[in-house]
Amino acid sequence: MVGLFYFYIMNILKVIIILLFVGVIQSCNDKKDYDPDSHLSIKEKDKALMSIIRYLGKAPENVGMAEKFDEKYDAHYLDIASRHQFMCYYIDDEGIHYFLISRPAPSLYEKRVAIGGKLKLDQNGGLMEYEEVFRTWKMLEQDLEVRGLLLFDLMVNGKDLSQYYRTNSTEEYIEFPDEHNYFDKENRRWKAK
Numbered sequence: 001m002v003g004l005f006y007f008y009i010m011n012i013l014k015v016i017i018i019l020l021f022v023g024v025i026q027s028c029n030d031k032k033d034y035d036p037d038s039h040l041s042i043k044e045k046d047k048a049l050m051s052i053i054r055y056l057g058k059a060p061e062n063v064g065m066a067e068k069f070d071e072k073y074d075a076h077y078l079d080i081a082s083r084h085q086f087m088c089y090y091i092d093d094e095g096i097h098y099f100l101i102s103r104p105a106p107s108l109y110e111k112r113v114a115i116g117g118k119l120k121l122d123q124n125g126g127l128m129e130y131e132e133v134f135r136t137w138k139m140l141e142q143d144l145e146v147r148g149l150l151l152f153d154l155m156v157n158g159k160d161l162s163q164y165y166r167t168n169s170t171e172e173y174i175e176f177p178d179e180h181n182y183f184d185k186e187n188r189r190w191k192a193k
Contacts, residue, residue, distance in 0.1 A: 105138030137172035
């Protein structure tokens with residue numbers, strides 16, 4: 001009787017181990033490569049950042065939406081772009097480019113904030129669509145790497161991010177959007193409701 005019990009337990013353990021092994025292999029095969037260097041050369045990264053920095057970065061003082069694209073502000077945006085860096089980048093089968101870009105945040109300690117978004121380019125590399133999906137709270141770089149990657153992966157896979165909004169989470173993940181602010185895709189900027 002003890003021998004039969006031992007036989008069943010060992011077979012059950014073998015099945016569990018096989019299922020775990022298959023699960024690990026499957027998850028490795030499904031893993032997407034989010035390394036920006038895998039998708040863009042240095043030149044392409046610079047071009048991608050410059051194509052969105054006028055939306056992502058702050059405009060010069062007293063400069064409106066229409067004026068901020070004027071070439072006379074190029075130096076301002078080059079300076080802003082120098083403080084931004086790609087954390088993650090991915091291009092899906094439909095040609096949608098997903099990005100996670102961080103920049104320094106004002107703080108007593110060295111903290112950064114990240115912006116996760118997506119864009120679509122035309123045949124000439126011009127920006128057709130642009131959306132900032134979320135902006136994180138400012139946090140220490142090591143925390144931002146972990147939380148940013150989690151949020152980025154959820155965004156790329158079309159998952160709901162609302163559980164990470166400030167009203168739904170006890171930890172700081174997403175600062176915007178929230179109950180008062182949303183991203184207006186048509187005008188490509190954050191707005192208050």
